[in-house]
Amino acid sequence: MVLRHGVVQTVKWIKENSLSLAFLVMFLLALGGQAVAGTLDLDDQQRAMGDQPISVWEYVTSSSFAVDVAENWQSEYLQFFLYIALTVWLVQKGSNESKAIEDAGAESDEEQRIGAHAAPDSPRWARASGPRLWLFGNSLGLVMGLIFLLSWAAQSVAGQAAYNSQRLADLRDPVTWSSYVTSPEFWNRSLQNWQSELLAVLSMVVLSIYLRQRGSPESKPVGAAHAATGVES
Amino acid sequence: MRIPLVAPASGVALVLALAGCAPDAAAPARAAERFHAELAADRGDAACALLAPKTADRLPDPGQSCADALRELKLGPGGAVTEVRVWGDNAQVRLAGDTLFLHRFGDGWRVRAAGCEPVRDLPYDCEVED
The missing domain is CATH 1.20.5 (Single alpha-helices involved in coiled-coils or other helix-helix interfaces)
Incomplete structure (x- = not known):
């Protein structure tokens, strides 16, 4: 039993x-x-x-594996950091990924259920004030942004190691970290990942206006109007 | 002597940065010094044994031995080690009289290129290379 x-x-x-x-x-x-x-x-x-x-x-x-992993991680966390931060202020009419047009901004304490408006089951820091409330109120974006920066830093360190190993194999002088992070190789690795992440987010924002996925919280209800924005599924 | 240093930024970065850990710079330096010591002592076969397989294969002309090919090149004296740069399985060793490039194989460091002169940002121009 x-x-x-x-x-x-x-x-x-x-x-x-x-x-x-x-x-x-x-x-x-x-x-x-x-x-x-x-x-x-x-x-x-x-x-x-x-x-x-x-x-x-x-x-x-090896540095080859590390740089390949880190360059993908940083771009994913950048994508989510930007998405979390920008959707506070920017909206897209008709998109399930956007809140209602009139809700743009950090919203009121009442809407956010913080301070005096906190519910009995609200997290303790939601009832706090000052830096603690600010920190908790922005913790998701901050952590995503922090992981992005750490992953990008790891990419730069591992990338320099892999790049210099290849340069030595090609009978060329290795480069310093500062030279590496301003090199076309570093920016090519970074930007090629960023563009794909940004395109994916753009697709999600726009396609969710017109397309539906029944049962998914990432979609509006199937019968919701294309123009409906910030609809809870 | 410049060795890659890693400043792990987090647990994640620490794992990722393992690849960049400071390697042993003494081993390639010893291999480079030994290569020049064998050449200076006119022990061509011993010097050839320190070359990377591809380098040793490509060095001699048809019908010529590796040792003879090395003798013919008359590489200058190596001298003391002034700088070692190691990244992954590749290294560059600067001696007072020569610059060498080495690769780490299963049985240790071998010379891939020697008698090298810098050519701006292009690959070094080397008397011995693979």
Whole structure:
């Protein structure tokens, strides 16, 4: 009976967290797949040069793997940071990704249920004032922005290592970090990721005006008007 | 001596930055010094054994041995190590009289190029290269 209760609780927990769990599993599988595919790719190049084969561990601790991972991470976090921050102030008529036109801005304390308007079940810092309330009230954007900056910094460090290793292989002098972060290679890596993320967000904002996905909170209800903005599904 | 340093910015950055950890700069320096010491002692075969396989293969003309090819090039004395730069499996060792490029193989560092002169931002012009 106790065992059955435990199973029921576990199943309930999995169901209640299924979105996070599904993405966590897919992320780990994709990262593992990248590690294996990247190893095989580099191994192929090494053999062509008459070099010894490399292990998965050697590859995942290499600057090549690190820069590839970091450059993708930074752009994803930049995308979400911009999205979180810009949707406070900017709106898109008809888009499910936008709030109602008249709600543009940080909104009132009452609408945000903070300070004197906090509910009994509101987070403790929502009842606070001053810097604590500001910090909590902007914590999502701040953390996303911080992870973006850290990932971008990691990209610059790992990218310099990978770039300099290649330069030495090409019988050229390595470059300093400051030269690297102003180099076409660094900006090419950054901008090629940014443009794709920005296009994806633009597509989401615009397509959600006219297209629907039944049952998804990322879409308006199927029967909602194209012009309806800030509709709760 | 310049060795890549990593300033991990976070747990994430720490993991990612493992790739840039400071490697052993002494090993490629020793290999470069040994290469020039063998040349100076006219031990061509021993010097050839320190070359990367592709470099050793490409160096001699048809019918010529690697040792003879090295002797013919008359590379100047290496001298003391002035700078070592290591990034990943590749290194550049500057001696007082030469600049060498090395690669780390399974059995240690080998010389890919020697007798190298800088050509602005283009690849070095090397007497011995792969």
